[in-house]
Amino acid sequence: MDVxxxxxxxxxxxxxxxxxxGFLTQMKAMGQxxxxxxxxxxxxxxxxxVTGMVLVGLVQSQDHDLNTVKIGIKLAVLIVILALVYVKRDEEKVDKGLFALVGxxxxxxxxxxxxxx
Ligand code: HEM
Known part of the structure; x- marks a missing residue:
């Protein structure tokens, strides 16, 4: 299970x-x-x-301590990232501020x- x-x-x-x-490859373009x-x-x-959710299951099934507040915050932040990247995925140019926010x-x-x- 550990493996x-x-x-x-x-x-x-x-x-x-x-x-x-992916973000870092766009840094120069972000400046422009x-x-x-x-x-x-x-x-x-x-x-x-997906891997985060699987990890929660694996760690909990082994009765190891899980910092649920930390995981909850990581999850909330990731959902914001995912929503922004998904909604704007087809746009050829993304506003500098929004792009920097995701990074x-x-x-x-x-x-x-x-x-x-
Ligand atoms: C961009 C978002 C995220 C980053 C950068 C990130 C980063 C990391 C890193 C570096 C580790 C290994 C170090 C450690 O043990 O803490 C880790 C472990 C872990 N992550 Fe994430 N994570 C993210 C999102 C998530 C999400 C959304 C979940 C849950 C839904 C999650 C659940 C976990 C779990 C359960 C572990 C196993 C270690 C533990 O805390 O016991 N992560 N993550």
């Missing part, structure tokens, strides 16, 4: 790599106001959601995950 949990943490990290990586939400960002955000929320979730122990 399965670690496997899903690995997939969870691949999800964040796609979401944040021509950034767009690339497909990898949507797929990464969906991967985070900022993504990074906030990374630091919530690693600093809140």
């Amino acid at each position: 399965l949990t670690h496997l899903f943490v690995g997939l969870h990290i691949i999800g964040i790599a796609a979401l944040l990586g 106001g021509t950034a767009r939400f690339v497909p990898g960002m949507l797929h990464g955000a969906l991967t985070m959601l 900022g929320l993504t990074m906030a979730n990374v630091f919530i995950a690693v600093l809140w122990t």
Whole structure:
């Protein structure tokens, strides 16, 4: 079971790599106001959601302590990210402020995950 949990943490990290990586590839374009939400960002955000929910199940089935407040906040932030990326996925240019907001929320979730122990 531990191996399965670690496997899903690995997939969870691949999800964040796609979401944040997609954002980082658009940084230069964001400065010029021509950034767009690339497909990898949507797929990464969906991967985070699915693997996160599987992890909740795995961790709870092993009777390990789970910080539900932390998970709830990560989930709420991710839902905002997912909604924005999904709604704007076909737009060729996304407003600079909105694009930066998605990147900022993504990074906030990374630091919530690693600093809140
Ligand atoms: C962009 C959003 C997210 C980021 C950046 C993120 C990041 C991380 C990272 C870095 C870890 C490994 C470090 C740790 O154990 O805390 C982790 C673990 C975990 N994440 Fe996420 N996560 C996100 C969204 C979610 C969501 C939406 C859920 C639940 C629905 C979730 C549930 C979990 C669970 C259950 C673990 C296992 C570790 C534990 O807390 O016991 N994550 N996440």
